Amino acid sequence: DAGVIQSPRHEVTEMGQEVTLRCKPISGHDYLFWYRQTMMRGLELLIYFNNNVPIDDSGMPEDRFSAKMPNASFSTLKIQPSEPRDSAVYFCASSLGQGAGNQPQHFGDGTRLSIL
């Protein structure tokens, strides 16, 4: 089975530009998570979805960040306008809800975002 697929792998853009990160979860998984990883703050949960519905977005840093999941096989994380402090590696992960708590999260390879 294919794992979680993220695109692009790398993104370099100037501050003020809109950035869109994409994620395709593992087929059949009903939970999807967006994380941000930085040296200073480690791994932070930004938002997660269950059956395409956002459940908890309390980790989204501010209104410049938004996430959508229009269907079970696709999600986006958008930053508009982007700022240098948004530079980080962004991970998408998915998991099965059945037996929740016992099921591991499966991570994509991440998008390394650099805002100049």
Place this chain on the structure above:
Amino acid sequence: GNSVTQMEGPVTLSEEAFLTINCTYTATGYPSLFWYVQYPGEGLQLLLKATKADDKGSNKGFEATYRKETTSFHLEKGSVQVSDSAVYFCALSERADSWGKFQFGAGTQVVVTP
């Protein structure tokens, strides 16, 4: 709330040495416990898990035992290789939660030298 505390890194050791990474947790219920590994430039990969007290998870020579009495889940490997150099994350998920939200530790970097 739930939390996971890991020993700080980096941990530097020679090939074939014994590795221990300490992990302790606080949780309100009966969590499942996980170790993830992150190799440079990659995402986190599940290394092993344990879902109840006294369970031992094992994979690729790594082991960890779920100790409820000490709220710990220490990771061990008897003889490390250079290829084990990575960042290791301890994590918990409350079984009572319906959405499987994970609490990750800060990660411990391990550097194995030839």
